[in-house]
Amino acid sequence: MTHFDDTFDDKRLAALYKQEEESLIKELSLKYSLKYIDLRGLTLNPEAIKILPEAKAREGKMVIFDKTRKRLSVAIRNPNNPKTKTVLKELKDAGYETTIYMTSTLSLEHAWQRYKDQKHTVATKKGALDIDTENIAAQVSTFKTPQSVAHHILNIRTINGARRISETLETIFAGAIALGASDIHIEPEETGIRLRYRLDGVLHDIIDLERHLYERLISRLKLLSGMRLNVHNEAQDGRFTFSITDKEIEVRSSVIPGTSGESMVMRLLDPTVASFSMDNLGLNNKLYEVMTEELQRPNGLIITTGPTGSGKTTALYAFLRETHKPGIKIITIENPVEYKLDDIVQTQVGDDYTFASGLRAVLRQDPDVIMVGEIRDREVAETAIHAAQTGHLVFSTLHTNSAVGAFPRLIDLGVDYRMIGASINIVLGQRLVRILCEACKESYVADAKEEALIRQVLSTHPQQPKVQTPITLYRAQGCEQCGHTGFKGRLGVYEAIRVDDAVEEAVIRDPREHVLLEAARPQGIPTMAEDGIEKVLKGITSLAELQRVVDLRGGRHMQKNNPEDEAFLSHVV
Ligand SMILES: [Zn+2]
Numbered sequence: 001m002t003h004f005d006d007t008f009d010d011k012r013l014a015a016l017y018k019q020e021e022e023s024l025i026k027e028l029s030l031k032y033s034l035k036y037i038d039l040r041g042l043t044l045n046p047e048a049i050k051i052l053p054e055a056k057a058r059e060g061k062m063v064i065f066d067k068t069r070k071r072l073s074v075a076i077r078n079p080n081n082p083k084t085k086t087v088l089k090e091l092k093d094a095g096y097e098t099t100i101y102m103t104s105t106l107s108l109e110h111a112w113q114r115y116k117d118q119k120h121t122v123a124t125k126k127g128a129l130d131i132d133t134e135n136i137a138a139q140v141s142t143f144k145t146p147q148s149v150a151h152h153i154l155n156i157r158t159i160n161g162a163r164r165i166s167e168t169l170e171t172i173f174a175g176a177i178a179l180g181a182s183d184i185h186i187e188p189e190e191t192g193i194r195l196r197y198r199l200d201g202v203l204h205d206i207i208d209l210e211r212h213l214y215e216r217l218i219s220r221l222k223l224l225s226g227m228r229l230n231v232h233n234e235a236q237d238g239r240f241t242f243s244i245t246d247k248e249i250e251v252r253s254s255v256i257p258g259t260s261g262e263s264m265v266m267r268l269l270d271p272t273v274a275s276f277s278m279d280n281l282g283l284n285n286k287l288y289e290v291m292t293e294e295l296q297r298p299n300g301l302i303i304t305t306g307p308t309g310s311g312k313t314t315a316l317y318a319f320l321r322e323t324h325k326p327g328i329k330i331i332t333i334e335n336p337v338e339y340k341l342d343d344i345v346q347t348q349v350g351d352d353y354t355f356a357s358g359l360r361a362v363l364r365q366d367p368d369v370i371m372v373g374e375i376r377d378r379e380v381a382e383t384a385i386h387a388a389q390t391g392h393l394v395f396s397t398l399h400t401n402s403a404v405g406a407f408p409r410l411i412d413l414g415v416d417y418r419m420i421g422a423s424i425n426i427v428l429g430q431r432l433v434r435i436l437c438e439a440c441k442e443s444y445v446a447d448a449k450e451e452a453l454i455r456q457v458l459s460t461h462p463q464q465p466k467v468q469t470p471i472t473l474y475r476a477q478g479c480e481q482c483g484h485t486g487f488k489g490r491l492g493v494y495e496a497i498r499v500d501d502a503v504e505e506a507v508i509r510d511p512r513e514h515v516l517l518e519a520a521r522p523q524g525i526p527t528m529a530e531d532g533i534e535k536v537l538k539g540i541t542s543l544a545e546l547q548r549v550v551d552l553r554g555g556r557h558m559q560k561n562n563p564e565d566e567a568f569l570s571h572v573v
Pocket of ligand 1: 437438439440441477478479480481482483484486487
């Protein structure tokens with residue numbers, strides 16, 4: 001007699017039901033003209049979740065999963081549910097603006113789990129979630145240099161008790177905001193805790209904190225981030241937000257276990273800073289003209305390349321903004337969502353929502369424009385290419401050293417080389433250079449070696465800019481306004497290869513980099529070195545800074561990998 005495996009069938013049925021429900025919700029969301037969201041791939045904002053008490057969220061079959069000031073992102077199961085409607089009205093009456101998403105029961109269950117973590121945090125350490133934002137705001141205006149932050153932290157040593165930890169944390173945040181740091185690194189070492197800020201893309205040591213503060217500091221930060229306190233041997237992600245002087249700062253934190261304890265990196269996202277516009281990217285005239293044309297095309301693949309921290313995402317965001325107009329549906333799949341863009345559906349990869357599965361799901365949502373954060377395997381590459389060939393404009397990034405490197409990289413991933421030329425519209429390469437501080441940059445006359453280098457790079461420039469003799473250059477000095485770094489802000493240097501008939505033919509015939517570069521030469525787009533030298537001549541950056549990121553002696557396509565950026569990559573992902 002045969003026994004049916006009931007458990008197996010139940011499991012299968014349950015799995016089928018879950019799948020069925022996800023696709024049903026996706027379909028219904030179209031009917032109601034609401035966005036669909038899978039919450040299981042997202043890091044939920046603890047500040048948002050606690051706006052609704054758990055009982056109310058469960059009763060209304062909903063969850064508030066994100067917020068920016070008074071704007072809430074709310075996921076609901078059914079827009080016709082009277083209880084849901086009641087709660088939505090209450091939120092509106094309380095002055096909130098809501099964006100409604102439809103989501104599955106499974107997603108809701110996943111989100112509701114977060115109430116458990118919160119109860120735990122609040123119950124175990126009452127008040128630990130608070131940081132004194134007024135103190136942060138007051139301190140921000142007093143810090144002008146990394147040294148002044150270090151000096152203040154040294155002074156805190158005289159404070160005793162719990163206030164000391166709070167004061168230290170508040171100073172760490174205030175210093176980061178005052179100096180415009182993008183990331184705060186807290187790294188335990190045997191004898192101390194290294195505090196570092198990333199300023200304009202470069203890590204700066206601030207101070208070594210005393211080792212005995214470590215446990216309490218890291219616990220407070222984990223609590224703030226909504227991470228599990230009792231877990232020490234796993235990587236964890238979290239986030240929190242705080243407001244200072246009507247700016248809302250979002251912090252994305254990540255810890256990874258290490259031999260001397262957990263290292264924490266906090267990325268500060270200040271949505272008011274980000275204005276993604278093509279005009280702010282620093283594209284040279286030729287490339288600006290080329291990109292404007294490319295962004296008007298209805299389909300095809302646009303790829304940006306470069307190491308981590310080379311501004312690829314910023315460029316893609318600016319391009320997305322450029323394609324955004326009424327009647328165009330844009331969906332992104334990111335890891336993580338770094339900035340919120342209005343009117344664009346942004347999703348984030350997670351456990352069962354990968355770039356590949358996300359891309360397939362997104363295609364069923366009938367988008368016009370898709371951004372997929374990174375192509376890192378054959379499956380994503382082929383799905384992206386397929387999407388590009390079926391009427392979508394697709395943006396993505398590849399982790400290669402140069403634009404031309406994208407072609408052999410895709411072939412290495414196993415993509416059919418005949419598909420590559422037919423689906424890619426353009427590949428960009430980029431690096432970020434620091435912009436010289438206007439207040440203190442110093443002019444000088446280029447010496448013979450520098451002049452020879454500049455003239456040699458420009459000799460291949462397709463537009464041959466005029467250069468006067470003697471050549472005036474600028475170098476970094478340092479003043480109060482730039483925190484004595486000599487630089488303020490960053491700008492891209494670029495190169496690009498359009499896939500025209502000649503390049504497509506070369507990809508099929510002989511995809512070696514120099515052959516492709518030769519085929520692309522008539523396009524007249526300056527190389528990264530040529531573009532960079534022009535920015536040096538304009539006094540935007542220094543020759544030394546350009547040489548830090550671009551190899552000027554290596555002919556038309558040599559760029560440097562920034563080892564610091566690579567180290568950073570291993571920290572955050
Ligand atoms: Zn300065």
